[in-house]
Amino acid sequence: MHHGLPAPGLCLAKREGGREPTRMVEALLSLRINGEPAHVAAPAHWTLLEVLRYRLDLIGSKQGCDKGDCGACTVQIDGEPVLACLTLAAAAQSRDIRTVEGLGWAPEAVEGCHPLQDAFDRWDAAQCGFCTPGILMSAEALLRKVGGVVTREQVREALAGNLCRCTGYTKIIDAVVDASEQLHAEREQPEQSTGT
Numbered sequence: 523m524h525h526g527l528p529a530p531g532l533c534l535a536k537r538e539g540g541r542e543p544t545r546m547v548e549a550l551l552s553l554r555i556n557g558e559p560a561h562v563a564a565p566a567h568w569t570l571l572e573v574l575r576y577r578l579d580l581i582g583s584k585q586g587c588d589k590g591d592c593g594a595c596t597v598q599i600d601g602e603p604v605l606a607c608l609t610l611a612a613a614a615q616s617r618d619i620r621t622v623e624g625l626g627w628a629p630e631a632v633e634g635c636h637p638l639q640d641a642f643d644r645w646d647a648a649q650c651g652f653c654t655p656g657i658l659m660s661a662e663a664l665l666r667k668v669g670g671v672v673t674r675e676q677v678r679e680a681l682a683g684n685l686c687r688c689t690g691y692t693k694i695i696d697a698v699v700d701a702s703e704q705l706h707a708e709r710e711q712p713e714q715s716t717g718t
Contacts, residue, residue, distance in 0.1 A: 551611055555580065567640045570614050571606035574621060579603050582622035582655045594682035596656035603660045605683075622655035623664060630705060639663055641701035642694075649688035653703030657684045661698045665705060670703040 535650035549566040551573065554557065563576045574580040574597070586594035588607050595606040598620040625636040632640075640657050641647070648654045664672060677698045678691075686694065 526570075549612055551610070552615055553619060554617070556618045556621060556627060557618075557622060565641070566605060566612065569607055570597065570609045570611045570619070571613040574606060580621050580623055582658075584652055584655060586652070591685070592653070593656040593660065593681075594653050596659045596684065598659055598663055601663060601666065603663045603683075607700055620659070625705050628662075630708070636662070637663070637704050638698065638701045641697040641704065645693045645697040645700065647689070647693040647697040648687075653684060653686045657681060657686070657694060660684050661701070664701050668702070670702070671706045672699060674699060 538595040547566050548563045549561050550561065550562050553573075554560070555574075555578070560578060562573060562575050564573045566658065567585060571583055571585060574583055583597055583606050584594035586592040590605045591610045593605065595661060596603050597606045598604070599609070599614055599617050601618070601620075625631065628636055630637055636658075639659055642654065642658070660680050660683070662679065664676060668676065674695050679696045681691070681694070681698075
């Protein structure tokens with residue numbers, strides 16, 4: 523099901539005034555998503571979000587406002603959080619795309635669960651969950667960038683573009699700080715055991 527979007531293949535659209543139909547041009551895209559190559563045909567004007575959701579069935583990234591206001595579609599390109607609803611899929615070729623589905627494959631994930639996901643569960647940081655994938659991708663980029671324990675102010679700044687209608691953000695911030703503390707403690711353990 524494509525939720526009102528053009529079906530795969532060349533699509534015919536009537537020109538204004540009912541004249542001859544025009545063909546919607548599709549592009550063959552070579553993407554790298556969550557460490558795996560993906561080759562897909564999609565209309566040349568489609569965003570990365572549309573390709574992820576409607577051609578590759580990676581539905582973790584949510585289609586919210588479609589104008590860059592809510593952050594529900596946040597993914598990472600080359601490690602940086604970006605709004606997939608404002609990024610043309612063609613512009614993401616030959617770059618490293620990471621979606622929320624890829625968090626469970628990260629080196630720090632345990633049994634398919636990233637420490638951020640675990641912290642969100644423990645702190646009850648998600649309510650309806652619609653915004654959660656985008657928040658997780660923004661937060662994970664922050665944790666990787668800082669590499670140590672993050673401050674509440676750093677979390678607030680990193681999540682400024684991610685809107686949540688259900689919560690007051692407090693538990694979300696608590697969960698991100700907690701995950702950073704857990705990750706930092708795990709990194710410190712090998713050093714302590716070797717005496718360095």
